[in-house]
Every structure is written in C-alpha cells, then in structure tokens.
Amino acid sequence: MTPRRTLATAGRVLTQIRHDPRTVVLLLVVPSLLIGLVAWLFDDTPVFQQIGPAMLALFPFIIMFLVTSIATLRERRSGTLERLLSLPLSKLDFILGYALAFGLLAVLQATIAATFAVAVCGLEIEGSLGLLLAVAVSDAVLGTTLGLLASAFARTEFQVVQFMPAIVFPQVLLGGVLIRRDEMPPVLEAISDWLPLSHAIDALNAVATGSEDDGYVVGQLLILAAFAVGAIVLGSITLRRRTQ
Amino acid sequence: MVNYSSPAVHISGLRVRRGSNVVIDGLDLELPRGGVTGLLGPSGSGKTTLMRAIVGVQIIDAGTVRVLGEEAGSAGLRHRVGYVTQLSSVYDDLTVRQNLRYFARVLGAPAADVERVIDETDLAGQADALAGSLSGGQLSRASLAAALLGSPELLVLDEPTVGLDPVLRVDLWGLFRRLSEAGVTLLVSSHVMDEATRCDRLLLMRDGAVLADDSPTGLMAATGTTDAESAFLALIRHGARS
Numbered sequence: 001m002t003p004r005r006t007l008a009t010a011g012r013v014l015t016q017i018r019h020d021p022r023t024v025v026l027l028l029v030v031p032s033l034l035i036g037l038v039a040w041l042f043d044d045t046p047v048f049q050q051i052g053p054a055m056l057a058l059f060p061f062i063i064m065f066l067v068t069s070i071a072t073l074r075e076r077r078s079g080t081l082e083r084l085l086s087l088p089l090s091k092l093d094f095i096l097g098y099a100l101a102f103g104l105l106a107v108l109q110a111t112i113a114a115t116f117a118v119a120v121c122g123l124e125i126e127g128s129l130g131l132l133l134a135v136a137v138s139d140a141v142l143g144t145t146l147g148l149l150a151s152a153f154a155r156t157e158f159q160v161v162q163f164m165p166a167i168v169f170p171q172v173l174l175g176g177v178l179i180r181r182d183e184m185p186p187v188l189e190a191i192s193d194w195l196p197l198s199h200a201i202d203a204l205n206a207v208a209t210g211s212e213d214d215g216y217v218v219g220q221l222l223i224l225a226a227f228a229v230g231a232i233v234l235g236s237i238t239l240r241r242r243t244q
Numbered sequence: 245m246v247n248y249s250s251p252a253v254h255i256s257g258l259r260v261r262r263g264s265n266v267v268i269d270g271l272d273l274e275l276p277r278g279g280v281t282g283l284l285g286p287s288g289s290g291k292t293t294l295m296r297a298i299v300g301v302q303i304i305d306a307g308t309v310r311v312l313g314e315e316a317g318s319a320g321l322r323h324r325v326g327y328v329t330q331l332s333s334v335y336d337d338l339t340v341r342q343n344l345r346y347f348a349r350v351l352g353a354p355a356a357d358v359e360r361v362i363d364e365t366d367l368a369g370q371a372d373a374l375a376g377s378l379s380g381g382q383l384s385r386a387s388l389a390a391a392l393l394g395s396p397e398l399l400v401l402d403e404p405t406v407g408l409d410p411v412l413r414v415d416l417w418g419l420f421r422r423l424s425e426a427g428v429t430l431l432v433s434s435h436v437m438d439e440a441t442r443c444d445r446l447l448l449m450r451d452g453a454v455l456a457d458d459s460p461t462g463l464m465a466a467t468g469t470t471d472a473e474s475a476f477l478a479l480i481r482h483g484a485r486s
Contacts, residue, residue: 008349016337019374079331083390086299088322089350242303242317244262 001092009089009097013071014104027067028109031059032116039121052123053204054177056132060110060140061197062168066161068102068147073160076151082243091236099145099232106140126210131217135207138224139200145231146196152238171197176205196227250313252277252398252429253298258307260293260452267293268452271307275431280424282443283433284472290452291433292330295400298431299327312397323351326391326399330406332383333390336376340367340386343375344393353394361389364419380407385416392423399423401432405439417442440472448476455479 017023035055042048075081084094114136117123125132150167154160174184174192181192181202192198203220206212253275260268268290275281283291296302297309300317309316312324334343344358362371365385370378375386388404405413417439420430424444432443440446441460448456448463456463456479464470467478 004352005350008346012335012338012342012346015342016335019337078336079329079333080335082301082329082331083327083333083347084350086301086317086322086325086327087347087350088319088352242301244303 001090001096005089005093006096006100009093010100010104013098013101017101017105023067024105027063027105028112031063031109031113034059035113035117036121039117039123048121049124049208051177052117052121053132053208054175054201056110056114056117056136057139057175057197057200057204058172058177060106060113060136061143061200062164062172064102064106064109064140064143065147065150065168066164068098068144069151069154069160069163070157071102072098072148072151073154073157085239085241091239091241092232094239095148095232095236098148099141099228102144102147103141106144107137110136110140123208125208127207127217128214131214132204132207134221135200135203135217135224138221138228139197139204142196142200142224142228142231145228145235149231149235149238152235168197171195174198175201177201196224199223199227250310251275252312253431254308254310255297256308258294258297258309259305260290260297260302261305262293266305266452268297271452271454273447273454273457275429277429278424278427279444280420280430280432280442281445281447282440283431283447283449284437284440284476285433285435285449287435289449291449292402293452294449295327295402295431295433299325299400301327323394324397326394326396328384328387328391328399328401328404330402332375333387334375334383337374339372339374340378340389341371343386344390347390348393351394357393357395361392364392365389366415381409381412384408385412388416396428398429399431401430403433403435405434405436413439437471437473437476446472448472448479450480 038055039048039052111133114133118125146167150163151160154163174188174195175197181189181198184192199220203217206217251274253273255271255273258268258271259266285291293302297304298311298316300321311321314320341358344361348355348358362368365388367382367385367389370382375383378386384404384406388401391399405416408416420432424430443460446456446458446460446463447454458466460472463475467475469475469478
C-alpha cells in the first residue's frame with residue numbers, strides 16, 4: 001500500500017462524482033429532506049424528539065451503503081477493476097481510496113443533515129454538538145465501508161440492490177427505532193448488540209438526551225470505527241486478482 | 245534482476261477449467277522476445293483465456309506460466325506487462341486525459357507519458373472528451389493508450405482492432421510495428437484472419453489447443469495455401485483426418 005496510489009484513487013473517484021452534479025446534489029440534500037419530512041409528520045407530538053437522533057443514523061447510512069456498493073460493482077463490470085489489479089495497485093489502495101472519497105462525501109452529508117435537524121427541525125440536543133456530528137459522520141463512513149464489502153459478493157446490479165434489504169434492514173429493525181432495544185426478546189437484543197447500526201443509534205440517542213457521559217459516546221464511536229476497519233480489511237481480502 | 249535471455253512467455257502443461265468445462269487442457273507454448281505474434285482463432289477457442297493466464301488474472305488448474313522470467317501475475321511483472329481486455333476498461337465518466345493521468349499515477353509513470361500515449365494512439369482531438377462520449381474505435385484506442393503507459397516490455401492485446409474502420413486498423417498495425425521495432429513484445433489476438441499477414445508469427449487456436457505455431461509464410465507453405473483463412477481450414481481438415 002502506498003499513500004500516493006491511495007490518494008490517486010480517492011482523487012479519481014471524486015473527479016468521477018464531480019462529473020455527475022445531480023448525484024452530488026442528491027447525496028447532500030436527500031437525507032436532510034427525509035429528516036425534515038419526519039419532523040413535519042410528527043409535528044405537535046414528542047415523537048420526532050425521540051426518533052430524530054436515530055434518523056440521523058439511518059438515512060446517511062443507507063444512502064452511503066447503496067451508492068458505494070453500486071460504484072464498486074460498476075468498476076467490476078466495466079473491466080477497470082481487472083485493469084487496476086493487473087497494475088501495481090494494492091487491494092488496500094483500492095478499498096481505502098474509495099473509503100476516503102466516499103468518506104469525505106459522508107462528512108459533508110452528515111454535517112448538512114445534522115445541522116438541518118438541529119437548526120431547522122428543532123431537534124433538541126442536550127449533549128455536545130461536536131460529538132453528535134462525529135457519530136453521524138462515522139455512521140455514514142460505516143455505511144460506505146459495508147457497501148464496499150457487500151459489493152464484493154455481488155455479481156450483478158440486481159444482487160447488489162438486494163443486499164440493501166438483506167444487510168441494512170435487519171439493522172434498522174433491530175436498531176432500537178421501532179422498539180427500545182432493552183424491550184426486545186432477549187435473543188434479538190443479544191443479536192442487536194452485535195450490529196453496528198445499533199451502536200450508532202445508541203450513541204446518537206445518548207448525545208441527544210444527555211443520558212450518558214461523553215466517555216460512553218466515545219466508546220460507541222470506537223465500536224463503529226472497529227466495524228468500519230473490519231469491513232475495509234475483509235473487503236480487501238475478498239478482492240481477487242485472479243478470477244475464473 | 246531483469247533476465248533478457250528468458251523468453252517473453254513460457255507455458256508448460258497449462259490447464260484451465262471454467263465451471264465444469266475444461267477450456268484449455270495441457271497447452272505448451274514458448275514466445276520469444278520481440279516481434280508481433282498474432283493469436284488467431286474463432287470466438288470460443290480459448291484466446292482470451294490464454295491471454296488472461298499470461299497476464300496472470302486467470303485462475304489456472306495446472307501447469308506453469310512464466311512471463312519475462314517471472315511467474316505470471318507476480319508483483320514484479322505489474323510494471324512490465326500491459327494488458328488490454330475486450331471491455332473498454334476506462335472510466336466512462338472521466339475524460340481520456342483524466343483516465344490516463346490516473347493510470348499513470350498508479351503505475352508511477354512520468355506525467356509526460358500521458359501526452360506521449362495520447363499522440364501514439366492519435367487521440368489528441370478527444371483528450372478532453374468524456375470516455376463515455378467516444379465512439380467504439382476511439383474507446384478501444386483510449387484503452388490501448390492506458391496499456392502503453394509506463395512503456396511495458398510485453399503488450400497483451402485482446403482483439404484491439406474490433407470495430408475499427410480499415411484506415412484506423414492500418415494505423416494501429418503501424419503502431420504495433422513501431423512498438424515492436426522499439427523492442428516491445430506484442431501478443432495480439434484477432435478473429436479477423438486477414439490481419440495474420442501483418443504478424444511476424446502466428447498461433448492458430450481451436451478448442452483450447454494451439455493448432456499451428458509458425459511464421460505466416462511458413463504456415464501457408466506448409467499447408468499449400470495463400471491466406472490464413474485457407475491455412476486454418478486446411479489444418480482443421482488435416483486434424484480431422486489424422
């Protein structure tokens with residue numbers, strides 16, 4: 001792995017996205033619009049205050065997962081991945097290049113969404129705004145890295161789109177949005193402990209309500225980071241230079 | 245150390261399976277350094293599989309493939325072998341020059357290389373156009389340009405002239421000749437038999453086996469024919485009789 005090749009790859013991915021302004025606008029604006037819709041839907045009720053923090057975890061996570069997995073699948077199908085792997089580019093250069101480029105977009109997206117939720121939708125945050133942003137950003141980066149991993153197992157566009165319900169929806173269902181995690185059947189609660197999105201939602205709830213101290217939130221952040229690193233390592237292991 | 249006495253490609257006992265199909269079974273082949281070798285044969289004869297094995301991106305069942313004195317696909321060869329697949333293998337949403345700059349940075353090739361390969365493939369007029377907006381022929385030249393970056397010693401080109409108009413095909417063969425004169429070894433596949441006479445050496449493939457390995461004149465003399473297409477037919481008929 002060399003920083004030059006990783007950065008060249010990240011720069012190339014960002015240049016590709018720059019040529020597609022509609023995608024940039026959709027990426028940056030859609031999560032905020034969805035959060036605004038939820039806030040409006042539950043106007044005059046305390047519901048948005050309860051689920052708003054979780055929305056900050058959900059929408060960027062799902063969108064970054066989808067965008068990344070399709071981008072890397074495209075790379076496989078166009079033959080560019082085969083070309084790259086016959087060049088002196090390490091597999092980690094490739095995965096990290098993507099993680100960096102989409103991670104940067106994730107930072108922008110999560111910042112816009114969190115600012116919009118607090119400033120426009122009136123989401124009340126007891127804890128530190130900086131920590132709220134940090135969790136929202138690492139959650140979006142996590143979506144990116146899981147998308148990279150998922151695309152390694154998809155051969156077609158149809159498969160990759162279905163990885164979304166397969167990988168993302170269980171995390172949404174068990175993440176504590178529909179029902180608090182400690183009220184779930186014990187088996188499901190135990191499973192949800194091992195799903196990264198649960199930790200993102202726990203952390204955002206903790207920051208919003210101020211129910212836990214900053215140390216707890218930082219702990220959850222570290223868990224998210226560990227999942228992201230794990231997905232990057234697994235993703236680069238599953239890339240194959242030689243194929244059938 | 246670069247070992248100039250080793251052949252460009254040395255294959256022994258190569259066996260490749262795809263699913264339950266054996267695509268290549270027990271192939272031996274040696275390509276000397278230099279010159280343009282044409283790999284001819286109908287579609288499905290195993291040309292692409294053989295080329296992929298030489299570049300080192302094909303999972304092989306048995307046998308050894310050595311390229312420029314190293315094992316095919318080893319890290320040391322990634323600077324020394326250029327490969328063009330039948331897919332365009334460039335980014336549609338980047339311009340030709342942006343594509344080439346990226347591949348040059350990955351290779352560690354000097355920045356001036358980008359302009360050199362644009363000139364060599366006659367793409368100066370399209371350098372700032374998005375690859376997705378190019379015609380098929382321009383796209384395959386853009387892909388070839390990327391393979392020329394870093395001046396590889398061995399170029400493996402899978403059907404580089406498909407869909408090109410006759411003038412461009414002649415230009416491209418002129419480029420292959422110039423590269424060969426500069427010392428590059430080229431392996432070029434084609435299913436267009438009339439390109440055979442432009443090669444120094446011909447490999448005729450059918451059903452995963454090399455039917456003939458000779459110079460164009462040698463091949464036609466041996467089969468008593470006057471063009472590659474008839475020579476190919478003569479070889480198949482001969483094989484069917486024996």
